[in-house]
Amino acid sequence: MDLKIKGKTALITGADSGIGLETAKFLARAGVNIILSDKDGGEELDEAKRIVEAESNDNNKIVTIAADLSKNEGVLKMAKQIDDDFGGVHIVFHSAGARGAADDFLNLTDDDWMKTIEIDLLGAVRVARAFIPQMQKNNWGRMIMVASENAFQPYENESPYNACKAAIVNLSKCLSRSYSKENMLFNCISPAFVKTPMTEAMMEEVAEEQNLSIEEAEAWFVKNKRPHIAMERRGKPEEVASTVAFLCSEHASYINGSNIRIDGGAVESAFG
Structure with a gap:
């Protein structure tokens, strides 16, 4: 399927492996310029670039940027570099995240909670705040965030992660209400137990x-x-990435403010 987004520019966070890397491959094959970002640069991110370049059959650019999303200055520095080099983004797939502290609820400290919130929730807030203006400038945008089955079916020893992923679903819906009239769409996905x-x-x-x-x-x-x-x-990363690529495409032009579960049937409720 032609995704009809050739020549667009996409930022993928958490791109050195897993769902982020597989999504980059799908978008590269569609002729999209790809910015691969992860907290640490170096060999893993360089290898991801080589893998994505091998999938590209156009003259699209594939670049890497190391950025710590737990620090606002890191996000702002990345946003400026992308604006200078590409004129901003059209697509953001925010895949970066961490399980964070996992234990019995009563054993978790404020510090445990804040470390998880900084990465899994505030990282998403910072990315949205930095890159929505670029999509506004380009008058076209797709932003997809990664939630989780944990947002709907929480596991008792992962309460910080559960709460942050539920917040991601709400944040994505909020953004869809605020900015969709400006030709931007906001959705999230909820994978479960993916490799x-x-x-x-x-x-x-x-x-x-x-x-x-x-x-x-x-x-x-x-x-x-x-x-x-x-x-x-x-689940396999590519089983999730194919859905993300579709959400980035022109074909998904009426999907907005939605959460799509890609979970092998993991959420027991029909309405979660």
Whole structure:
């Protein structure tokens, strides 16, 4: 399918792996200029650039920018560089995030909460605040944020992450109400148990605790901790990225203020 966004410019945060990297590949194939951003530059981000360049069959530019989204000055510096080099963005896929502190609610301190909020909620706020003006200037925009099944079906030992992801759904809806008359669309996605560095780390913990291989740990985790996943497996990043690419396209021109679950049936309620 022709996404009809050739020549547009997209910023992807959390782009050195997982869903962010797979989305970059989809958009590169569509002829989009890609800015790959992650907290740390270096070898992983450079390798991501090489992977995305190999997918591109046009003269679109693929560049990298290291930016710490937990600091407003890092976001503003990145925004200025993109405005200077590309004339601003048309598309923002905010994929960066972290599981944050995970424990029994009564064991979590204010500091635990604030570290998670700084990354998972305020990072999204800073990115939106910095890049909505660029989309306004370009009179066209798509912003997609990553929420989670945790926003609708929270897990008891991940309360900061649960709360932040629920806030992302609300923030995306709020932005859609505020700016859609200016030819910009705002949506979010809610993946569940997708193969990313975050879930890889979780599986390594389970494997060590249960004395299992990673594959056995994944099967154990699905059976015992995520029994509502109807497909009984971990999702693939490209299964999420294909939906994100569609939301970035001209074909998604009437999808706005929505949350799309990409969860293998993980959320038990029909209306979550």
